[in-house]
């Protein structure tokens with residue numbers, strides 16, 4: 621009986637999951653605009669999209685997330701120049717992430733006849749999708765330009781009190797300590813690196829990003845986030861050296877995407893994350 625109900629619940633929740641996937645693709649399209657326009661400082665200039673090659677105005681039916689790219693076969697309709705694959709990747713990734721996060725925080729509960737929203741789960745899901753969306757913007761900008769924009773990380777820190785107020789698991793002490801500890805530990809590492817190597821190895825962008833992560837997830841998130849970020853970053857770096865993808869020991873890898881990955885894994889799997897990764901039995 622139990623398994624029948626859980627199967628039913630999964631099937632019935634599929635429409636909402638698909639809705640979240642579609643919402644993710646649309647948000648992903650907006651994230652692309654942020655990724656492109658925030659570093660240029662053109663976010664509020666001219667809302668309409670233009671072709672980056674010939675500057676023709678792109679009609680809205682050529683701007684449908686994922687679908688337009690497939691229908692146009694990756695080429696701009698105006699001048700047949702290739703559309704950067706980054707756009708569709710960000711849309712697909714955001715779509716998948718939204719579906720995954722709803723699956724982790726399913727705020728619709730009950731049966732199809734008696735549908736209710738679990739308010740605490742709704743806040744958790746909202747927090748998770750806004751957090752992840754902001755980290756996607758920071759990560760892609762960091763991958764492209766090796767900067768993490770202050771216009772994302774600093775408002776994230778300033779917004780922490782809003783989440784402390786409404787989120788069921790955050791509290792003042794943990795969040796404030798998270799900002800200080802997250803920013804402080806990377807600042808200290810950057811300072812030590814500067815003393816030892818006489819060159820800066822870590823940008824202040826990473827410092828502010830980890831402070832923001834601490835504010836949004838609490839100080840307990842800092843060490844797991846740093847641990848996973850460093851391990852995955854090191855593995856990717858080694859893979860780059862082995863495969864000779866233009867990476868050597870002196871190459872500065874962007875740290876933002878790896879911190880973001882660690883933070884989102886912590887957000888979903890919580891404090892047991894490290895133990896789950898390395899089960900003792």
Ligand SMILES: [Zn+2]
Pocket residue numbers: 671672673674675676696697698699700701
């Ligand atoms: Zn064009």
